[in-house]
Amino acid sequence: MADLVKLVEERNRAELGLDPTAIPSFGIGDTLRIEIEVTEGNKTRQQPFQGVCIRRAGGGQGESFTLRRVAAGVGVERTFALLSPKIKKMEVVRRGKVRRARLYYLRGKVGKATRIKEAGRDS
Amino acid sequence: MKGLIGRKVGMTQVFTAGGERIPVTVLELGPCVVTQTKTVASDGYEALQLAFDPVLDEATSRDLSPEQREKRLAKRVRKPQRGHFAKAETTPHRVLRELRVATAAGVAVGSVLTAEVFAVGEVVDVTATSKGKGFQGAMKRHHFSGQGASHGAKIHRKPASAGATDAARVFKGKRGPGQMGNARVTVRNLVVEMVDAAANLLVLRGAVPGPTGALVMVTGEE
Numbered sequence: 001m002a003d004l005v006k007l008v009e010e011r012n013r014a015e016l017g018l019d020p021t022a023i024p025s026f027g028i029g030d031t032l033r034i035e036i037e038v039t040e041g042n043k044t045r046q047q048p049f050q051g052v053c054i055r056r057a058g059g060g061q062g063e064s065f066t067l068r069r070v071a072a073g074v075g076v077e078r079t080f081a082l083l084s085p086k087i088k089k090m091e092v093v094r095r096g097k098v099r100r101a102r103l104y105y106l107r108g109k110v111g112k113a114t115r116i117k118e119a120g121r122d123s
Numbered sequence: 124m125k126g127l128i129g130r131k132v133g134m135t136q137v138f139t140a141g142g143e144r145i146p147v148t149v150l151e152l153g154p155c156v157v158t159q160t161k162t163v164a165s166d167g168y169e170a171l172q173l174a175f176d177p178v179l180d181e182a183t184s185r186d187l188s189p190e191q192r193e194k195r196l197a198k199r200v201r202k203p204q205r206g207h208f209a210k211a212e213t214t215p216h217r218v219l220r221e222l223r224v225a226t227a228a229g230v231a232v233g234s235v236l237t238a239e240v241f242a243v244g245e246v247v248d249v250t251a252t253s254k255g256k257g258f259q260g261a262m263k264r265h266h267f268s269g270q271g272a273s274h275g276a277k278i279h280r281k282p283a284s285a286g287a288t289d290a291a292r293v294f295k296g297k298r299g300p301g302q303m304g305n306a307r308v309t310v311r312n313l314v315v316e317m318v319d320a321a322a323n324l325l326v327l328r329g330a331v332p333g334p335t336g337a338l339v340m341v342t343g344e345e
Contacts, residue, residue: 004132005149008317008326012137037142061136062144086142 009061016085023082028053028103029096029116032067034080035089046088049078052096052116054103056082068106070114075107095119125240126222126342127153128175129325131251133335137316137326145328147316152238152325152341158211158219160227169227173236174208174216220340239320240343247343248311251333255305265298308332 013020026032033050051069054077058064063082068075080087096116106114129152136144159172178199179192187195196205200215208215211233224230241247261267261282270278282300285293310332317326331339 004151004322004324005135007319007322007324008137008147008149009135011317016138016140018138081138081142081144083138084142084144085138085140 024092026092029098030092031094033091033093034087037086037088127155128220129339131337131339148327148331150325151323153323155236156213157234162227170221170223171227172221174219176217178215237320238318238325241315243315245315246312247341249331249339249341250309251337251339253304253308253332254334256303259303260300264303
């Protein structure tokens with residue numbers, strides 16, 4: 001009976017032409033580059049956004065993640081639905097090694113202090 | 124009015140092409156067998172009696188011999204009930220509900236209704252028994268404000284005044300603590316998002332009363 005819920009989710013993905021296997025596996029501290037579809041007036045274009053993943057929240061259809069970057073000296077954080085049809089491309093630029101699930105401490109730091117160690121082969 | 128009996132399967136979220144995420148409730152709806160028609164001439168009102176959820180469903184009784192089926196049905200369903208279902212030329216079902224209709228005369232007893240009576244975009248009402256919350260205070264039950272937590276207050280979550288001194292009594296229907304939930308609730312105007320009659324599937328935008336597995340009745344305008 002619970003399979004009907006899965007069926008609905010799969011149909012929804014098929015309808016929108018989404019492929020969940022295209023989402024790379026990534027963790028907190030990884031640097032991601034994604035492309036989001038933006039509609040301006042009647043034109044749509046792909047807007048890139050690159051940043052450090054500081055949070056993953058929720059699960060299943062509701063899972064979301066937050067990317068943080070510092071643009072022109074100002075911290076910018078954007079939260080996306082992981083399964084959103086607006087995300088056209090997703091790639092992991094760099095694997096980071098961190099000891100927290102939520103990297104909120106980055107907000108209070110600038111420059112060198114915001115560096116994250118690159119993950120080794122076994123981490 | 125048209126309607127079907129079903130079960131609440133659970134909730135999830137689906138995306139629109141625009142990237143909007145919408146909460147939906149998944150229902151397993153029907154198939155329902157018309158077991159009796161009631162007309163003004165016979166009963167004083169027009170209605171269909173619908174049956175849902177066969178006592179012996181395909182999944183659990185597939186490997187049973189006809190004798191075993193008979194034995195099991197005899198044990199689970201009383202004879203008068205079995206006669207009632209036999210009249211509609213169907214197997215006994217667990218749930219019987221009446222659906223008021225404008226004219227029941229044209230509907231054949233024994234005909235089967237499936238989710239295809241509903242279409243995507245249509246607006247429907249859902250009736251079910253809400254989750255029981257037990258005996259609850261006035262704050263949770265009726266959204267009373269309560270009183271202060273500090274400044275020496277000795278009353279916090281009580282309903283406080285029940286009326287004016289001039290009346291010298293409490294008016295009938297005054298809201299207060301009591302049983303909350305476990306009552307018949309109808310949620311109106313839910314939009315149908317997805318229909319699949321083959322899978323007995325109906326997906327509605329928004330929430331539906333009751334826990335997962337709850338019996339629900341979905342009705343809509345003809």
